[in-house]
Amino acid sequence: MEWGQKLMEGSLPLVLASTSRYRAALLARLQLACECAAPGVQETHLAGEPPATRAARLAEEKGKAVAARMPARWVLGGDQVCALGSRILDKPETLPNARRQLCALSGQRAVFHTAICLRHAASNRALHAMDHTFVQFRTLSAAEIDRYLAAEDVLDCAGSFKCEGLGISLFEAIETADPTALVGLPLIATRRLLAAAGIAVP
Numbered sequence: 001m002e003w004g005q006k007l008m009e010g011s012l013p014l015v016l017a018s019t020s021r022y023r024a025a026l027l028a029r030l031q032l033a034c035e036c037a038a039p040g041v042q043e044t045h046l047a048g049e050p051p052a053t054r055a056a057r058l059a060e061e062k063g064k065a066v067a068a069r070m071p072a073r074w075v076l077g078g079d080q081v082c083a084l085g086s087r088i089l090d091k092p093e094t095l096p097n098a099r100r101q102l103c104a105l106s107g108q109r110a111v112f113h114t115a116i117c118l119r120h121a122a123s124n125r126a127l128h129a130m131d132h133t134f135v136q137f138r139t140l141s142a143a144e145i146d147r148y149l150a151a152e153d154v155l156d157c158a159g160s161f162k163c164e165g166l167g168i169s170l171f172e173a174i175e176t177a178d179p180t181a182l183v184g185l186p187l188i189a190t191r192r193l194l195a196a197a198g199i200a201v202p
Contacts, residue, residue: 014199017066017077026185027076030201032194039065039077043090051083052113056130059115063126071121074197080114080184082158091156098149098160102170107139110159114181118193127196129189131181135159136172144170 014034016027024036039062045054056079063077082089084104092098111134118127148170154160161167163174163182180187191201 013074014194015066015070015073015075017062017075020184022184023078026180026183026187027190029180030187030191030194032199032201037066037070037075039063041065043079045088051081051088051111052115052130052132054088055079055081055113055115056117056128059117060119060126060128063117063119064121067119067121073120074194074199075119075121076116076190076193077119078114078116078185080112080158082110082112084108084110089159091158092160093155095149095155098154099145101160102140102145102148103142105137105140105159105170106145107137109134109136111135112159112182114184114186116186116190116193118190118197120197125197127193129186129193131176131178131186131189133174133176133178133182135163135174135182137170138172140170 014032016024016034016036017039019036019038027034041058041061043058058079059077062079063075067075089101092101111132114131116129148166152162152166154162161170174182176182178186178188194201
């Protein structure tokens with residue numbers, strides 16, 4: 001069954017609380033029948049909130065928002081926060097912001113906190129997981145940054161790159177337990193939570 005067909009089915013057990021095409025494509029790798037639902041949650045930052053705490057809070061809020069509308073379904077919410085020291089790098093949304101982010105990341109080590117929450121409102125069950133991926137960036141020249149931004153659309157990507165695309169050329173190294181986490185959904189942890197919920201993969 002193709003992913004597009006899966007999204008159109010109305011009685012599937014799993015719902016992805018996201019409109020992110022990146023998370024949808026990752027979840028499709030597990031060959032699960034699933035549909036997507038917009039959580040309608042503002043990705044706000046609370047004063048003094050650590051980056052990992054923010055990722056976990058937003059993943060839970062997204063899952064909870066959709067689960068309230070679909071209480072009989074398992075709902076998977078996720079969120080990723082890019083941190084450079086104590087600074088959070090959100091989705092750049094504009095080219096100048098993307099350029100500033102990559103300039104800041106040049107030669108630095110950033111951490112991507114990727115949280116997921118699998119929730120079933122009817123049974124009041126919630127399962128959580130968190131991945132921490134460390135990325136060491138090369139020292140990037142202004143010309144390299146400009147060439148990269150001209151080649152790849154990254155305005156909706158935290159950190160202003162796509163590691164699954166040309167963005168891999170910006171790195172010296174990646175330290176991770178799950179290479180899919182950096183794209184936006186840690187599939188190893190996702191499979192573990194699904195198994196705990198009784199949803200078999202494969």
